[in-house]
Amino acid sequence: MLKIKNIGLAILLAVVSVGIACDGQLNEANKLIDEANAAITKNNELTTKVNALTTELLGTEALKKAEDMEKYKTDNKAKFDELIKLNEDLAKGQEEAASKFDQVSKMKVDDKFKEYNSLKAQELKKGAEISKADAAFTKAFLAEKDDEKLNGLITDSNKKAADMKKEADGFKEKAEKIVKDNPSLFGK
Secondary structure (H helix, E strand, O other): OHHHHHHHHHHHHHHHHHHHHHHHHHHHHHHHHHHHHHHHHHHHHHHHHHHHHHHHHHOHHHHHHOOOHHHHHHHOHHHHHHHHHHHHHHHHHHHHHHHHHHHHHOOOOOHHHHHHHHHHHHHHHHHHHHHHHHHHHHHHHHHOOOHHHHHHHHHHHHHHHHHHHHHHHHHHHHHHHHHHHOOOOOOO
């Protein structure tokens, strides 16, 4: 009889230990998600600045007004440098958030929750890729002296950016579908 109680106690301890381990994983997952969301909030502020500065410097209207492109680049060099730095900072922030979601996707949590976090990580990694490409484009824009090559550079960059954005949006849509299809999992 004593052995049966000890076995029962061992099973109870095992169940409690697994529950604590799962709670630990869930608590850690929630902590990582909070950190990722904080990075995303910061990234949203950077995105607003990047978009405004991009429109100011590289928007169609701005470029139409630039009669002498080399003078335009020289006169706005500090702003172009700021745009490059903002894009690089945005890429780092997106990679940071992606890393947090990626970590959660590898934890012992619900499979749909893992899938959601994996998709969010992929979306943010693609966003970081876009931000890096935008920084590289701005550097190439500043370096290019030939107007015809410059137009080709702009066209190529716009196409690549649109393709990458479409891919990022695909990850986002899949993640949103998981949330929609699993409201109890996401607290809705």
